[in-house]
Amino acid sequence: xxxxxxxxxxxxxxxxxxxxxxxxxxxxxxxxxxxxxxxxxxxxxxxxxxxxxxxxxxxxxxxxxxxxxxxxxxxxxxxxxxxxxxxxxxxxxxxxxxxxxxxxxxxxxxxxxxxxxxxxxxxxxxxxxxxxxxxxxxxx
Numbered sequence: 157x158x159x160x161x162x163x164x165x166x167x168x169x170x171x172x173x174x175x176x177x178x179x180x181x182x183x184x185x186x187x188x189x190x191x192x193x194x195x196x197x198x199x200x201x202x203x204x205x206x207x208x209x210x211x212x213x214x215x216x217x218x219x220x221x222x223x224x225x226x227x228x229x230x231x232x233x234x235x236x237x238x239x240x241x242x243x244x245x246x247x248x249x250x251x252x253x254x255x256x257x258x259x260x261x262x263x264x265x266x267x268x269x270x271x272x273x274x275x276x277x278x279x280x281x282x283x284x285x286x287x288x289x290x291x292x293x294x295x296x
Contacts, residue, residue: 183212
């Protein structure tokens with residue numbers, strides 16, 4: 157089951173895409189600027205939906221306990237209370253954990269990329285200096 161929850165977080169509107177399957181939850185986050193309207197959300201999902209799903213699929217899974225299939229029929233007042241609580245709290249702790257793990261993995265990847273870039277730049281500088289040194293020695 158895939159859900160997209162949009163909520164206000166500090167100065168920005170944020171969307172959380174959650175994928176629930178086989179007792180695991182994968183989540184990713186996208187930041188909107190101003191409050192997106194329904195047509196804007198539809199257009200965003202049509203344009204970036206596949207990339208967003210791929211990003212969520214690549215996120216590390218978090219185990220989540222399922223409450224589906226509980227025995228008995230709940231009290232109507234309790235069901236209404238739980239429904240209103242679910243509407244007000246859009247993020248689940250499992251989705252927060254999944255987003256945290258995804259953020260950490262992206263941070264590690266970015267750090268590795270930066271390190272490789274610095275190493276390549278240093279190597280290039282050394283090679284240029286070596287060439288200059290050889291040129292100066294030839295010109296003598």
